[in-house]
Amino acid sequence: MAWFELLFGPEGWIGLLLNGTVVTVALAVTTVPFGFGAGLVLALMKLARSRVLRAVCDAYTTFFRGIPDLLALFIVYFGLQALIDKLGKLAGAGGHIEVSAFAAGVIALSTVVAAYSSEVWVASLAAVPPGQGEAARSLGLNRRQVFRLITLPQLARVALPGLGNIWTILMKDTALISTLAVTDLLRAASEASRATTRPLVFYTAAAVIYLIFSVTSGSVQSWLERRANRGYA
Amino acid sequence: MKTNGILGRLGLATLALAASMGAAAAKDWKTVRIGIDATYPPFESVNAKGEIVGWEVDYATELCKRMKVTCTFQNQDWDGIIPSLIAGKFDMIMSSMNITPKRTQVVSFSDVYFATPPVFVGSAANKSNDVSPAALKGKTIGTQSSTTFSNYLEAYYKDSEIKLYPGGDEPQNDLKAGRLDYTVTDLIVGNTFVEKVGAGCCRVVAEIKRIPEIFGPGVGAAFRKEDEDLKAMLNKAIAEVDADGTYKVIADKYFKINIRGK
Amino acid sequence: MDTLWQVLGFVVNTELLATYGWRIVLGMKITALVVITSCSLGFVLAFVIARARMSRNLLITNAAFAYISFFRGTPLLCQLYLVYYGGGEFRPFFQEIGVWWFFRDAYYCCILAFTLNTAAYQAEILRGAIAAVPRGQVEAAKALGLSPWRIARHVVFPQAMLVALRPLGNEVIGIVKASALAAIVTLLDLMGQTRFIFARTFDFSVYLYCALIYLAITEAIRRAVNALEFAFSRHVRARVTVAAKPALVSGEAAVIGL
Numbered sequence: 207m208a209w210f211e212l213l214f215g216p217e218g219w220i221g222l223l224l225n226g227t228v229v230t231v232a233l234a235v236t237t238v239p240f241g242f243g244a245g246l247v248l249a250l251m252k253l254a255r256s257r258v259l260r261a262v263c264d265a266y267t268t269f270f271r272g273i274p275d276l277l278a279l280f281i282v283y284f285g286l287q288a289l290i291d292k293l294g295k296l297a298g299a300g301g302h303i304e305v306s307a308f309a310a311g312v313i314a315l316s317t318v319v320a321a322y323s324s325e326v327w328v329a330s331l332a333a334v335p336p337g338q339g340e341a342a343r344s345l346g347l348n349r350r351q352v353f354r355l356i357t358l359p360q361l362a363r364v365a366l367p368g369l370g371n372i373w374t375i376l377m378k379d380t381a382l383i384s385t386l387a388v389t390d391l392l393r394a395a396s397e398a399s400r401a402t403t404r405p406l407v408f409y410t411a412a413a414v415i416y417l418i419f420s421v422t423s424g425s426v427q428s429w430l431e432r433r434a435n436r437g438y439a
Numbered sequence: 440m441k442t443n444g445i446l447g448r449l450g451l452a453t454l455a456l457a458a459s460m461g462a463a464a465a466k467d468w469k470t471v472r473i474g475i476d477a478t479y480p481p482f483e484s485v486n487a488k489g490e491i492v493g494w495e496v497d498y499a500t501e502l503c504k505r506m507k508v509t510c511t512f513q514n515q516d517w518d519g520i521i522p523s524l525i526a527g528k529f530d531m532i533m534s535s536m537n538i539t540p541k542r543t544q545v546v547s548f549s550d551v552y553f554a555t556p557p558v559f560v561g562s563a564a565n566k567s568n569d570v571s572p573a574a575l576k577g578k579t580i581g582t583q584s585s586t587t588f589s590n591y592l593e594a595y596y597k598d599s600e601i602k603l604y605p606g607g608d609e610p611q612n613d614l615k616a617g618r619l620d621y622t623v624t625d626l627i628v629g630n631t632f633v634e635k636v637g638a639g640c641c642r643v644v645a646e647i648k649r650i651p652e653i654f655g656p657g658v659g660a661a662f663r664k665e666d667e668d669l670k671a672m673l674n675k676a677i678a679e680v681d682a683d684g685t686y687k688v689i690a691d692k693y694f695k696i697n698i699r700g701k
Numbered sequence: 702m703d704t705l706w707q708v709l710g711f712v713v714n715t716e717l718l719a720t721y722g723w724r725i726v727l728g729m730k731i732t733a734l735v736v737i738t739s740c741s742l743g744f745v746l747a748f749v750i751a752r753a754r755m756s757r758n759l760l761i762t763n764a765a766f767a768y769i770s771f772f773r774g775t776p777l778l779c780q781l782y783l784v785y786y787g788g789g790e791f792r793p794f795f796q797e798i799g800v801w802w803f804f805r806d807a808y809y810c811c812i813l814a815f816t817l818n819t820a821a822y823q824a825e826i827l828r829g830a831i832a833a834v835p836r837g838q839v840e841a842a843k844a845l846g847l848s849p850w851r852i853a854r855h856v857v858f859p860q861a862m863l864v865a866l867r868p869l870g871n872e873v874i875g876i877v878k879a880s881a882l883a884a885i886v887t888l889l890d891l892m893g894q895t896r897f898i899f900a901r902t903f904d905f906s907v908y909l910y911c912a913l914i915y916l917a918i919t920e921a922i923r924r925a926v927n928a929l930e931f932a933f934s935r936h937v938r939a940r941v942t943v944a945a946k947p948a949l950v951s952g953e954a955a956v957i958g959l
Binding site: 268269271272273274275276277278280281284285288374377378379380381382384385392395396399403404405406409410412413416417419420421 | 770771773774775776777778779780782783786787789790791874877878879880881882885892895905908909911912915916919920
Binding site: 616 | 805889901
């Protein structure tokens with residue numbers, strides 16, 4: 207079958223596709239701590255006492271949730287390069303600082319994920335009963351300890367469904383990075399289909415791989431939710 | 440959380456980050472990063488192993504040997520290739536980029552290292568060789584965006600429907616798929632397409648005169664305006680490779696016609 | 702008028718606007734067309750799929766489930782490539798059955814891909830919204846002898862739509878943002894025109910103007926949805942106390958919402 211040969215034959219493109227898959231997974235996984243972490247920080251700042259801080263964070267969230275992800279990635283990708291260059295010149299570095307395409311992609315994705323996840327975090331923080339925090343304060347714990355010991359462990363359970371949704375969005379947004387010359391799965395499929403003018407084979411293969419990801423993610427998410435809800439009715 | 444604590448820590452982190460980023464030494468060129476849009480066979484394309492290959496890759500590697508630097512190639516979409524150069528993602532563009540007045544405003548170019556005419560590529564079923572604007576009125580013509588080809592079409596073919604594609608090989612692929620009546624591309628790219636991928640479906644219809652204001656004198660390598668030293672190094676290498684005949688050796692591996700165009 | 706232009710020139714690159722402003726307007730028109738067409742067609746299709754998903758016939762339910770899983774589990778860009786480039790590969794077949802004119806055009810390919818995609822998401826939203834209507838009401842209506850059509854039209858539909866309003870609004874906003882992908886398959890929508898202008902002028906600010914326009918559009922939609930929800934939930938708000946209000950309306954939406 208021609209399809210089989212195109213993929214697995216001696217000149218087969220499956221190697222390129224698998225490399226792209228690895229890059230896609232790496233992009234998504236690397237973005238999780240940065241994106242969700244920044245989202246949590248953003249959420250905490252939104253609940254801060256300073257009005258300026260709240261306004262700035264709200265503006266950030268509104269901006270990155272209101273524009274297309276593709277555009278956000280473009281802005282961060284090109285803007286980041288210019289920014290790093292200027293920072294580098296200020297810090298006295300003589301030449302040009304290298305930010306790999308992968309790192310730029312992670313930063314761009316994290317910017318968007320932070321905006322989306324901050325909404326989930328805000329809702330989750332509100333769901334943790336405030337009475338517990340008050341009781342802890344009256345026992346003498348300071349605000350940082352209250353957050354670390356009481357709020358944070360309970361956050362995961364409430365935030366998990368919302369964060370799971372964002373993980374799904376993140377996985378699919380990695381495909382947008384393909385337009386910025388990082389060879390992820392979709393770009394690998396594009397390159398293969400352009401070289402052979404047989405787009406159907408490669409885009410179907412890519413779609414199948416993405417489907418495997420989403421089904422796997424769904425199962426993992428269900429398992430995590432069941433574990434997190436263990437002690438609760 | 441105390442603000443000055445957080446701000447202080449953020450400030451320290453930024454300084455530490457800036458200090459730890461290794462800066463590529465600019466004045467002493469040991470490695471040169473070359474930006475290339477690998478969607479333009481046989482000049483540059485990506486093979487099944489994901490490597491960037493093509494005549495321009497071989498030629499650039501030879502030039503780098505003469506300049507005694509290590510060269511790395513970075514695949515970059517055509518639309519963003521000049522902004523990426525200016526922002527510092529790479530040090531040089533060698534991607535069949537024509538020298539035009541508009542581009543010279545933002546980057547500086549090396550000497551011309553090849554010049555070939557653009558052509559119209561059409562379907563094999565279409566026997567007519569007339570490509571005047573009047574004959575192509577209402578037809579769909581495709582080409583890569585942000586190229587001298589797209590500038591040419593926008594200037595002279597206002598009555599035709601012009602479609603712009605992000606990649607250099609995409610217009611030809613869509614021509615094969617039947618979405619376009621014609622494409623405009625480089626002569627060599629067109630020939631390669633018609634021989635290999637587009638065999639049977641398409642043919643090179645007509646050559647286009649290289650109008651100087653639109654197409655410029657030829658193809659050169661692009662540099663940031665401040666990198667005059669790198670430009671001088673490359674010009675020297677170009678002259679060397681011409682003089683000792685290596686240019687012809689590399690070109691003959693890929694092309695049957697002379698593309699030097701001097 | 703002139704001085705206004707000059708003052709504006711300090712904030713905004715007026716030269717760019719003057720030369721390329723018409724392109725931006727053209728792009729906005731295409732974006733609006735694509736969004737409105739795909740969302741409307743997708744809504745109609747979503748009803749069919751949601752109905753299929755809730756059917757008792759195992760084959761139909763699973764087919765609907767497979768459809769939804771595919772279109773929610775793969776990136777929209779991949780689906781777009783499949784329709785546009787994959788469609789090109791089927792040209793002889795399409796020409797034979799006389800539909801090549803559809804797949805030839807980037808505009809129609811985009812509409813098809815976006816419609817299929819949004820229908821999957823909207824079907825899930827509708828399914829959740831219909832499920833949120835208390836079963837007791839449906840049973841009571843049946844006991845009163847109402848036909849299935851009347852039950853749907855007078856009991857289920859109004860309440861379900863209220864619950865679905867906010868998630869559907871989010872989905873429309875999602876399509877507005879996703880429409881930017883059309884630029885990658887040569888359609889010169891707002892995003893496409895912006896990339897075109899950037900490639901000509903190398904002026905980064907054009908991306909920021911584009912962002913502001915998208916922001917204005919999505920904010921307008923969001924506020925419109927808020928206003929609609931407020932207007933249609935009067936019957937729900939009037940009879941309950943202030944404390945219970947948030948839980949009743951937005952709580953259910955949060956359960957259904959994306």
